[in-house]
Amino acid sequence: MRIDILQGDVTTRTVDAVVNAANSSLLGGGGVDGAIHRGAGVELLEACRELRRTQLPGGLPVGAAVATPAFRLPARWVIHTVGPNRHAGQTDPALLASCFRESLKVAAGLGARSIAFPAISAGIYGWDARQVADVAFDAVRRFSVREAADSPLELVEFVLFSEETTAVFRTVFGS
Template sequence: MRITLVPGDITTQNVDAVVNAANSSLLGGGGVDGAIHRRGGPAILAECRELRASRYVNGLPTGMAVATTAGELPARWVIHTVGPVFSAGEDRSELLASCYRESLRVADELGAAGVAFPAVSAGVYGWPMDDAARIAVGTVSATATRVSEVRFVLFTADAHAAFDLALSLLDRP
């Protein structure tokens, strides 16, 4: 699998699937979640409402992932995952890693070859960017998947630098 870093806006990525750093309600929010819902249009929200009425009545659990249409986005699908809120008093790293593993599992089920990820939990959920990058890059590189390209789409220069460092530290054969 090829891992690349791209500065910019995840809603403009022409890949099979973009990953949404969603909240458990699946009904939109701020940051990446709000941008994906706004740019993707009402079809995404309609499918999220169906998911809430059927499979996820109490919301999508943290660390899990589910797919919907991408609506008007250039991607085919949106994979929604709920990242954990950072806590200095409780190690929630495994939940954050699960977001990446579960998103890749869903991508495999869809047959997606290219997937674009944001820095899950590193925005309003407060995860320190360096640690979020380490977990994201390490988990993706260690996960068995048929996805051939993972693209981390990073909105700020600081996020790009953190992911670049994490990628450079991977032990590659």
């Protein structure tokens, strides 16, 4: 499995699945979540409302992941995951690791060959970019060791908005 680290806008990536750093309501928000909802169009909001009406009436739990079509984005699917919010006392790195692990599992289950991640929980949710990168790398490595034979995933991209976060991820990943 190849890992690429890019600076840019995750909503522009032509991959099978793009990961949304969503909030538990799945109804849009700021940052990556807002950008993905704007890029995908109103159909994404309707798909998320349907998930809330049917499968997730209480919202998506922290660390879980669920997929919808990507609609107007260049990706095929959006995989929504709710990262832990450090400001709300959610400081367990296992919750953060679960976001990456569950997103990879959902992508593999969809038959995705490529996936693009933002820096889940970095920024407004208060996690240090270095810790996010460490957790992300470990989750991808563990997934590739345990699931690689059964997974179609060939490419994992980390698409990071700022120069600083990109530099941190490149340092951690050694690229």
